[in-house]
Amino acid sequence: MMKKWGNINYKNMISFLRIIKFAFFDIGRNISLSFMTVFILVLMLLSVNVLWSIDVIAKQAVGSVKKQIDISFYFIPTATQTEVDDIDKYLKAQPEVTEVKVLSATQVLDNFKARHKDEKETINALGELSENPFGPTMIVRAKDPNDYKKIIQAMNVPEYQKIIESQSFDQHEASIEKLNTIIGRIEKIGLGLTILFAIISFLIIFNTIRVSINTQRAEISIKRLVGASNWFIRGPYLIEAIIFTIVSVALTFVIVFVAAGWLDSYLSVIFASNFSLTNYFKSNIFFLGSLQAIAVLLLTVVSSGLAMRRQLKV
Amino acid sequence: MIRISEVTKIYTHKAPPALRNINLFIDAGEFVSIVGQSGTGKTTLVKLIIAEEKPTRGTIDIGDCDITKISASAVPFLRRQIGVVFQDFRLLPKKTVHENVSFALEVAGEKQSRIRKVVPQVLEVVGLSAKATSYPYQLSGGEQQRAAIARALAHAPKILVADEPTGNLDTINTHEVIEILKKINEFGTTILLVTHNRETVNHLRRRVVTLQDGEIASDEKVGKYKL
Numbered sequence: 001m002m003k004k005w006g007n008i009n010y011k012n013m014i015s016f017l018r019i020i021k022f023a024f025f026d027i028g029r030n031i032s033l034s035f036m037t038v039f040i041l042v043l044m045l046l047s048v049n050v051l052w053s054i055d056v057i058a059k060q061a062v063g064s065v066k067k068q069i070d071i072s073f074y075f076i077p078t079a080t081q082t083e084v085d086d087i088d089k090y091l092k093a094q095p096e097v098t099e100v101k102v103l104s105a106t107q108v109l110d111n112f113k114a115r116h117k118d119e120k121e122t123i124n125a126l127g128e129l130s131e132n133p134f135g136p137t138m139i140v141r142a143k144d145p146n147d148y149k150k151i152i153q154a155m156n157v158p159e160y161q162k163i164i165e166s167q168s169f170d171q172h173e174a175s176i177e178k179l180n181t182i183i184g185r186i187e188k189i190g191l192g193l194t195i196l197f198a199i200i201s202f203l204i205i206f207n208t209i210r211v212s213i214n215t216q217r218a219e220i221s222i223k224r225l226v227g228a229s230n231w232f233i234r235g236p237y238l239i240e241a242i243i244f245t246i247v248s249v250a251l252t253f254v255i256v257f258v259a260a261g262w263l264d265s266y267l268s269v270i271f272a273s274n275f276s277l278t279n280y281f282k283s284n285i286f287f288l289g290s291l292q293a294i295a296v297l298l299l300t301v302v303s304s305g306l307a308m309r310r311q312l313k314v
Numbered sequence: 315m316i317r318i319s320e321v322t323k324i325y326t327h328k329a330p331p332a333l334r335n336i337n338l339f340i341d342a343g344e345f346v347s348i349v350g351q352s353g354t355g356k357t358t359l360v361k362l363i364i365a366e367e368k369p370t371r372g373t374i375d376i377g378d379c380d381i382t383k384i385s386a387s388a389v390p391f392l393r394r395q396i397g398v399v400f401q402d403f404r405l406l407p408k409k410t411v412h413e414n415v416s417f418a419l420e421v422a423g424e425k426q427s428r429i430r431k432v433v434p435q436v437l438e439v440v441g442l443s444a445k446a447t448s449y450p451y452q453l454s455g456g457e458q459q460r461a462a463i464a465r466a467l468a469h470a471p472k473i474l475v476a477d478e479p480t481g482n483l484d485t486i487n488t489h490e491v492i493e494i495l496k497k498i499n500e501f502g503t504t505i506l507l508v509t510h511n512r513e514t515v516n517h518l519r520r521r522v523v524t525l526q527d528g529e530i531a532s533d534e535k536v537g538k539y540k541l
Contacts, residue, residue: 225404229390
């Protein structure tokens, strides 16, 4: 009994090795079809990666804008230091607030002078005033742009409102909403295009594999005639699908890394932070690689499975 | 042995049955010719025996196994026990004679050492040892059919089904192929020869089963082509 099972396992192993041999043989024999299959898969994966990169860059852009967002409260010149300190404590106690920076009236005046140093008329006008026309300024940063509304609401206390001259936030809010809308659209368009590419690729791959299998129809019928199991007939196509997947994903990532490296020099100018598309792909290569490999493998296996269904009918 | 009991095969209800209530018993080691005009169900009978088709009704026993009840995964194992040759040879054009025969053993997972031993033996049986490295296109029709027979013999089958094996051959090659089939039969293999070649059947002087309109019209121990 043990000998029989040992013999079966040995035969299975020989069959498996022969399946691999036949797979490579088929790829070599249909080299142009194999090349075409890989080419289409690479095109599909590239389009997916381009859309993915656009999404990543857009999110990075929003992140950069969000980091630059703050809200400034301009106090009246008569606001006392105690009143400003009270508001400072109050805001720091709010969970949404990450940073509160207070500029004294003198600092605000100095900053104003520095900004307008080339405008003599403005500087002269200031000099004619006996007192500092500016009050202190408070710059507040929150964890999330959506939190600024809460901060504004929190500041809506009559006691505080009477010493606040103005506040600046509205313009940022509009730009964030605009960017979020753009990202939402990019994601929707990206998803739509990815599905469209997947459908087109499925149809092209399915037909490419079907043509390849049809050219081997006689051979498949002979395999069946001489007693090859369905697994033995299907096996080489499965191995081919795995080979096509590995080659196409590897080729795609080579192209993606070359393109990302080239884009990085431009992105570093746009984004002040150390954002790098290459680093993004490096740190996510396992996730992105396996996700795309699984998708391509499913696509090729399902295509060849459907294309072979008729040939394998007993 | 092959036992066909009450077998009916209907492909479509719009047409008459391809086979109707067939009862046939073929003993081990017999040489049986199945004759009949085109469309009488000869090829359907072959397809049923090699489990390429399933009968609509009835059973087919090969040895102790009812092949109408075997699972799809068991069919390849059945086909390794039944050698089949066809009129169109069905050789792989890009493989040599040796490789074509080896292929039958490779798909069954046979060891390379066994393949090296068996292939020259079967090529010798069919007289193709000298043509082992030739490609099918380099062979005559008769030689191609002998190569197909060698491939069918690779698994040392107990039954050899030959569906019109001489249909594409001239008289000399036909004679050669029939002589090889007789030789294989002498080794103990059951031969089922499907043909409409009158001379061949009459020359054999073996059992002849005549099919007509999907039914057995006659079954004679030493028969002649009557149609």
